[in-house]
Each structure stands twice: as structure tokens, then as C-alpha cells.
Amino acid sequence: MNYEKEExxxxxxxxxxxxxxxxxxxxxxxxAGPNTIVVNATGCLEVATTxxxxxxxxxxxxxVAFENAAAxxxxxxxxxxxxxxxxxxxxxxxxxxxxxxxxxxLSGMVERGHNVxxxxxxxxxxxxxxxxRSGATPWGAWTTTSKVGNANPIGKLEPKxxxxxxxxxxxxxxxxxxNPAFFQDFKKKVQKALSYEGPKFLHVIxxxxxxxxxxPSKTIEIMKLATDTGLFPLWEVIDGDLENMRITYKPKKFKxxxxxxxxxxxxxxxxxNPEYVKKIQEQIDAxxxxxxxxxxx
Amino acid sequence: MDVITRGAVIIEPGNSVENKTGTWRVxxxxxxxxxxxxxxxxxxxxxxxxxxxxDDEETKKKTPxxxxxxxxxxxxxxxxxxxxxxxxxxxxxPVKAIDFVKxxx
Amino acid sequence: xxxxxxxxxxxxxxxxxxxxxxxxxxPITPSTLVPEKISEFIANGEMDAEFVTVESEHSAISAxxxxxxxxxxxxxxxxxxxxxxxxxxxxxxxxxxxxxxMGIGNRxxxxxxxxxxxxxxxxxxxxxxxxxxxxxxxxxxLDLGIMAYRIAEDERILLPAMVGIDAFVLTHTVExxxxxxxxxxxxxxxxxxxxYVTLDPEKPxxxxxxxxxxHYMEFKYGQWIAMERAKKVxxxxxxxxxxxxxxxxxxxYPEFMEDAEIVLITMGSMTxxxxxxxxxxxxxxxxxxxxxxxxxxxxxKEELKALLKDxxxxxxxxxxxxxGFGGAVYGELAATFANEERKPRILDFIVGLGxxxxxxxxxxxxxKIAEKAEKGEDVDEVNWIDVNKEAVLKAEGLx
Numbered sequence: 001m002n003y004e005k006e007e008x009x010x011x012x013x014x015x016x017x018x019x020x021x022x023x024x025x026x027x028x029x030x031x032a033g034p035n036t037i038v039v040n041a042t043g044c045l046e047v048a049t050t051x052x053x054x055x056x057x058x059x060x061x062x063x064v065a066f067e068n069a070a071a072x073x074x075x076x077x078x079x080x081x082x083x084x085x086x087x088x089x090x091x092x093x094x095x096x097x098x099x100x101x102x103x104x105x106l107s108g109m110v111e112r113g114h115n116v117x118x119x120x121x122x123x124x125x126x127x128x129x130x131x132x133r134s135g136a137t138p139w140g141a142w143t144t145t146s147k148v149g150n151a152n153p154i155g156k157l158e159p160k161x162x163x164x165x166x167x168x169x170x171x172x173x174x175x176x177x178x179n180p181a182f183f184q185d186f187k188k189k190v191q192k193a194l195s196y197e198g199p200k201f202l203h204v205i206x207x208x209x210x211x212x213x214x215x216p217s218k219t220i221e222i223m224k225l226a227t228d229t230g231l232f233p234l235w236e237v238i239d240g241d242l243e244n245m246r247i248t249y250k251p252k253k254f255k256x257x258x259x260x261x262x263x264x265x266x267x268x269x270x271x272x273n274p275e276y277v278k279k280i281q282e283q284i285d286a287x288x289x290x291x292x293x294x295x296x297x
Numbered sequence: 298m299d300v301i302t303r304g305a306v307i308i309e310p311g312n313s314v315e316n317k318t319g320t321w322r323v324x325x326x327x328x329x330x331x332x333x334x335x336x337x338x339x340x341x342x343x344x345x346x347x348x349x350x351x352d353d354e355e356t357k358k359k360t361p362x363x364x365x366x367x368x369x370x371x372x373x374x375x376x377x378x379x380x381x382x383x384x385x386x387x388x389x390x391p392v393k394a395i396d397f398v399k400x401x402x
Numbered sequence: 403x404x405x406x407x408x409x410x411x412x413x414x415x416x417x418x419x420x421x422x423x424x425x426x427x428x429p430i431t432p433s434t435l436v437p438e439k440i441s442e443f444i445a446n447g448e449m450d451a452e453f454v455t456v457e458s459e460h461s462a463i464s465a466x467x468x469x470x471x472x473x474x475x476x477x478x479x480x481x482x483x484x485x486x487x488x489x490x491x492x493x494x495x496x497x498x499x500x501x502x503x504m505g506i507g508n509r510x511x512x513x514x515x516x517x518x519x520x521x522x523x524x525x526x527x528x529x530x531x532x533x534x535x536x537x538x539x540x541x542x543x544l545d546l547g548i549m550a551y552r553i554a555e556d557e558r559i560l561l562p563a564m565v566g567i568d569a570f571v572l573t574h575t576v577e578x579x580x581x582x583x584x585x586x587x588x589x590x591x592x593x594x595x596x597x598y599v600t601l602d603p604e605k606p607x608x609x610x611x612x613x614x615x616x617h618y619m620e621f622k623y624g625q626w627i628a629m630e631r632a633k634k635v636x637x638x639x640x641x642x643x644x645x646x647x648x649x650x651x652x653x654x655y656p657e658f659m660e661d662a663e664i665v666l667i668t669m670g671s672m673t674x675x676x677x678x679x680x681x682x683x684x685x686x687x688x689x690x691x692x693x694x695x696x697x698x699x700x701x702x703k704e705e706l707k708a709l710l711k712d713x714x715x716x717x718x719x720x721x722x723x724x725x726g727f728g729g730a731v732y733g734e735l736a737a738t739f740a741n742e743e744r745k746p747r748i749l750d751f752i753v754g755l756g757x758x759x760x761x762x763x764x765x766x767x768x769x770k771i772a773e774k775a776e777k778g779e780d781v782d783e784v785n786w787i788d789v790n791k792e793a794v795l796k797a798e799g800l801x
């Protein structure tokens with residue numbers, strides 16, 4: 001059954017105007033359909049959509065704590081198994097609740113092989129608590145805990161934790177990076193993930209107008225640039241076979257990274273120094289030099 | 298009087314619709330149906346969602362379109378009760394069929 | 403059927419007889435044998451359940467919440483550091499009003515690391531909104547484990563429950579235990595019916611919402627009411643259990659109480675030692691009584707007031723300590739009597755921490771001090787018994 005015309009996510013929530021997370025959620029739910037249970041880690045999405053007594057969710061939904069969405073989902077899956085039920089169990093977590101504090105529970109869930117789809121909506125910082133850096137924050141980003149000044153003109157000094165690769169290395173059934181701005185690719189990956197039994201992981205880029213400091217109307221445009229500059233490549237891996245990773249989109253002509261950095265306040269300081277921009281561009285070029293052959297038309 | 302449930306459960310799905318976030322708007326998107334090619338991109342990307350979609354024949358026929366042939370496609374309508382004025386629809390519309398104007402208070 | 407089993411197996415049998423469906427658990431001394439036994443039951447086909455080998459205790463209780471929210475009977479077991487690791491989620495399980503039952507192999511908390519018996523682990527969680535039961539024997543561990551489901555799932559309560567069995571003294575010690583028949587337990591607990599809102603695609607609900615100041619306190623008051631109502635429900639269930647299975651339980655179990663002037667108050671396995679000691683004192687003509695707390699949460703204020711109001715000295719003998727104050731049972735007993743006209747002199751005796759044995763010698767010390775207090779002599783309110791105080795004072799630079 002096709003549920004794309006139905007809305008399983010209701011308006012009236014408190015997500016920022018122009019937030020990408022609800023776009024991701026709306027479509028994951030449409031593609032999963034009503035026979036679905038959602039677990040949500042603490043974060044923007046959870047807090048802004050379930051302020052008692054109102055909820056935006058039209059599917060059964062549960063929030064427990066920040067670091068245990070994957071563990072709670074494992075418990076639901078075990079209960080469903082023992083009851084002989086067939087349904088979708090989907091966990092939503094931000095980069096905080098997934099790459100950092102939620103890492104252990106996710107790693108355990110995947111290792112045990114639970115039939116759960118975990119969707120990481122990655123806005124690259126602890127946004128709900130006011131833009132603090134996470135393991136998923138990219139090198140060079142300003143955040144409130146990687147501030148920029150004379151002693152540190154860069155911002156975050158550490159590279160972005162490669163969550164999708166890590167979970168692929170766990171031999172999860174299906175792992176993919178996805179971008180709502182590449183809508184058909186995103187939809188295909190959600191559907192593909194849901195078609196498998198076992199642990200599935202989608203790393204979805206989710207731009208944040210408030211934390212990335214950009215014009216809310218540019219949300220889709222900026223996410224598009226993330227991939228068109230080659231910074232956020234779109235790929236999928238099945239059964240942990242990283243050697244046969246499939247890149248699902250390659251820009252015909254890569255846009256220069258400045259185009260992505262410029263509209264975002266969190267990178268404004270980087271543009272002052274061409275060395276830093278060059279460093280990021282080099283990292284992108286290196287990634288594509290190493291993995292680009294995984295793209296087949 | 299407030300209803301208190303055990304465990305703070307909320308049993309009415311989607312009752313956030315009681316909260317009309319349209320009051321957030323500073324700018325307002327307005328669809329120009331003479332230009333709208335009914336590609337549905339605005340509806341796909343609206344985060345609320347505050348864009349309604351009509352698939353019935355009557356609405357499809359009676360709503361203006363730049364070409365008659367397009368009238369077989371669904372119609373979109375902005376739901377101003379919820380539209381926060383983010384402007385994504387206005388920015389993404391491939392034919393610039395959405396105007397983005399200051400909200401009159 | 404009588405079997406010879408360890409305390410850990412008692413808990414495992416309780417889960418089996420209660421037809422628990424999902425057991426997410428992590429190994430920790432001394433409760434490890436509980437999930438191991440469950441694994442055995444499932445592998446043998448004796449138990450139709452899912453055993454989730456989670457990667458930490460925090461995930462164990464989180465998965466338990468998930469499974470319980472999806473409408474099945476859940477159980478888990480842990481101890482000490484594992485229970486402490488669960489801390490934040492324990493409040494959540496209670497706040498979400500889920501009837502999860504957990505066996506605790508009462509063990510000391512680090513530092514220093516210690517695997518032996520005391521009650522600090524469960525005592526440290528007394529504020530979480532979980533009901534708390536302490537077992538004196540493996541039989542009690544089994545019985546309380548079974549009863550905990552009936553009590554927790556009662557639609558008047560809907561709060562999770564912990565059943566404590568002392569590390570090694572009970573967990574690893576083989577005792578004769580009467581195993582009830584499966585059909586009798588089925589009759590007694592009944593099939594699992596969730597009297598709470600579950601995760602159900604047919605009726606989509608939101609669980610674990612965001613409670614603003616306008617509402618949060620009401621939800622907490624709901625837990626308070628439930629815990630108060632638990633007193634009556636526990637009494638009812640204890641009564642029915644006695645009628646069906648012949649074993650008597652009371653939230654506060656009084657023995658040797660007629661004309662008692664000094665009363666020893668205990669919890670857990672040390673009650674057995676204390677009972678024998680009190681019996682000997684009575685044989686000597688000393689007017690000493692014994693109260694065993696089977697239920698610590700909800701705290702049995704009314705029963706303790708009634709039993710102790712005319713007693714001269716209430717000597718709380720406990721295996722836990724709240725640094726900067728004293729023991730928890732002492733503290734709560736003192737508060738119970740704070741506004742009462744008639745009250746005993748309440749003394750605190752800290753014993754048996756980190757598995758230090760509680761012997762007749764220990765109890766002799768306790769009674770000696772209590773007798774001094776009875777005569778009106780000056781004694782410390784909080785007394786650490788069987789401790790090499792000199793060595794400590796030296797280490798602290800005081801000697």
C-alpha cells in the first residue's frame with residue numbers, strides 16, 4: 001500500500017521554521033506506513049513534537065532518554081518477536097544521541113542484529129541544548145563549545161566521526177548516507193532499508209537554520225550543496241561489504257567548497273583564511289580520489 | 298481543566314494541530330496558480346507540513362493552471378494556520394510560482 | 403515441588419513461573435546466574451521468551467522499558483554498579499508507570515570495588531519510585547518475585563518493583579525452596595493484561611512526552627498516590643498468597659514483640675541470624691523483639707508507629723550508609739516518629755558493609771549499646787559496629 005499522500009506527522013509542532021528534520025521524518029513515516037512504532041532519542045525532534053498534552057505523531061511513539069533509543073528499540077523488537085508481530089520499528093536520533101552518548105546502545109543493537117531501522121538526522125551539533133559540538137560536527141565549524149577566537153581561529157579541531165562507515169563495519173544489513181535534497185535517492189534508500197530484515201542505518205544530513213546560521217529558506221539548497229561539493233557523498237553498503245560500497249550519486253561537476261561554506265554563519269571565520277578552505281577541499285578531493293571508483297552509472 | 302494521564306501519555310494522535318503555528322510568520326508565501334506547474338516539490342519539502350494537497354477531480358479542474366494539460370495533476374494549497382514562513386517552498390519552486398511577501402499584521 | 407536452589411535461581415524461577423516474555427539482562431556479580439539460568443530455560447524449551455543480551459545494564463533497563471511499553475511482561479536482574487548505572491532510567495520507568503520487575507543481588511558499591519553483600523545498591527535507588535522488597539531467604543526471593551508481578555501490574559499501582567536477595571549469602575547459597583505449580587501461579591498472577599497505554603499501531607499514542615512545569619508535578623503526584631495505594635494492594639496480595647500457598651508475608655514482620663523493650667529492626671538475610679540471637683536473649687529473660695522489613699518502599703510508617711510506639715529502644719541494624727547523615731532505615735524511622743507523642747529512642751547500627759559477616763558478636767555489641775540507651779545513658783545515635791576504628795583514624799591523620 002502506498003501511504004505517500006497521508007500525513008503521519010502533524011503540523012503545530014515547535015521545530016524551527018525551515019528545519020530539515022521534520023522533512024526527513026514526514027517522508028520516512030510515509031514510506032513506512034502506519035504499521036510502525038517509533039522510538040526517539042532526546043533532542044530537538046523529541047522535545048519540539050511532544051510537549052504534553054500535544055503530540056505531532058500519528059504513529060505509536062516513545063521517548064525514553066538521550067542515549068538509549070537503540071536499546072529501547074531493541075526491547076520493542078524483542079517484544080514484537082515474542083508476540084509474532086510484523087511491524088516497522090524505527091529509531092530517530094540526532095547526532096548527539098547517536099554518534100556520542102547514544103553510540104554504545106546503537107553499536108549493541110546492530111551487533112545483536114535487531115530488526116530496527118535507525119535514522120540519524122545529523123544536524124552536526126547538540127542543537128537542542130544550544131549548538132554544542134558533537135563528534136559529528138565537521139572540522140572548522142563554530143559551535144558554542146568550539147568557539148572561534150585569536151587562540152583558535154578554526155573552531156572544531158577534530159574531524160567528523162564517520163558514523164555510517166562505522167555502522168557498516170558492524171556488518172549492519174543496510175547502511176546508507178542520504179540527503180533530503182536528493183529526494184528520489186533519499187526515498188529509494190528509505191524504502192530499500194525498510195525492505196530488509198535486520199539492523200538498518202540511514203545517516204541523513206539535516207541542515208539547521210539556527211545552528212548552521214543560514215537563511216531558513218535555503219535549507220534544501222544548502223543540503224544540496226553539501227553533496228554537490230562532494231562533502232557529503234551519497235552511498236550505500238549492504239551486509240557490511242564496504243569494499244563494494246555503491247556511490248549512488250556523483251556530481252557531474254563538483255562545486256567548490258566555498259559555495260557550501262559561504263551561506264553558513266558557522267563557517268564564516270574559515271572563509272577569512274584560504275588555508276582552511278583549501279584543507280577542506282583537499283580532504284574532499286582525497287576522499288573522492290580514494291573512493292570515487294565506487295560510482296557506476 | 299487540564300487532563301492528567303498516568304505516565305504523561307498522550308492518546309490523541311496528532312493533536313498538535315490545536316497549536317496554530319501560523320502566528321510565527323514574518324514572511325508569507327503566496328502561490329500564483331497561473332504559474333504553478335503542480336510539480337509537488339513545495340509539498341514534498343514543507344517541514345510542518347503546511348501545504349495541503351488535493352487529488353480530487355473537482356479541485357484539479359477548477360484551480361487555474363498555466364496549461365490545461367497540467368490539470369490532471371494534484372493541486373497544492375498553503376495552510377496558513379500552520380505555515381511558519383520559512384520560505385523553503387518559495388526558494389525551491391522551479392518556476393518561481395510562489396511569492397514571498399511581508400506578513401501584514 | 404521442593405528443590406535445592408540458589409537465590410539467583412529463585413529469581414529465574416520466578417520469571418519462568420510468571421511467564422515473563424522478554425528478559426534483557428547483563429552479567430554482574432552476584433546476579434549473573436539469573437540471566438544464565440534464563441538462557442538455559444529458553445534453550446531447553448522450558449521458557450518461551452526472548453533473552454536480549456544487551457551490552458550494558460543501562461541498555462538492559464532501557465530495553466525493558468521498550469518491551470514493557472509494547473505490552474509484554476518483562477524482567478531483569480542486576481546488582482551494585484549495574485543498578486547504579488541504571489539510575490537515570492529507573493526514574494523514567496517509574497514515571498512512565500511500567501510494571502517492570504527486577505531482581506537485585508544486593509551488593510556493595512565501589513569504591514573500593516567489592517562484590518559482597520550490603521544494601522547500599524538498592525538503598526541508593528529508594529527515591530526512584532520503584533517498590534522495594536527485601537528477601538530473607540531464597541524462598542522469599544521466589545515468592546516475592548512472583549508476587550511483585552501481581553502487585554506491579556495492578557491497575558491501582560502500575561509501578562515497577564525491585565526484589566533484593568543478598569549477595570552470596572542468598573544468591574549463591576543453596577537452600578530448599580518450595581516451587582509452586584505452574585498452573586497455581588497462572589491462577590494467582592493471571593495472564594498479562596497491560597492496564598496502561600501501550601505502543602500499538604491500532605491506537606497510536608505518545609509515551610514519554612515532555613512535561614512542562616504546568617503538568618510535571620501532577621504526574622509525580624500520581625506516582626505518590628500509586629505508592630500509597632501499594633500498601634493496601636501489597637497486603638491484599640500477601641494475604642491471598644498465604645491462602646493459596648501457605649506462606650505468610652507481612653510488610654513489617656513482628657516476632658517476639660509482646661512486652662518488648664528493645665526492638666531490633668532488620669532487612670534481608672541477616673534477619674535469620676538476628677532471629678536466633680533474639681530467641682536466645684528471650685531465653686535469658688531479656689525483653690527483646692524483632693521486626694523484619696519486607697517492604698522498604700512504600701515505607702511502612704503506620705505499621706512501625708503502631709509496633710514501636712511503646713518500645714523503649716528501636717535499634718535499627720542496617721547494611722547501608724548515607725554519608726553525612728546515617729543509615730536510611732534509621733533516618734526514615736526517625737522521621738516516622740518525629741511528630742509522635744509516644745516514641746522509642748531510635749538508634750542506628752551500621753553493620754555488614756561490603757560483605758562483613760553479621761554474627762552474634764556483632765549483635766551483642768548492638769544490644770549492649772541499646773541497653774545503655776534503655777537505662778538513659780548517653781550513647782551515639784549512629785554506631786558503626788565491628789570496625790577497626792583505630793586503623794582508620796590513623797589513616798585519616800587523627801591518631
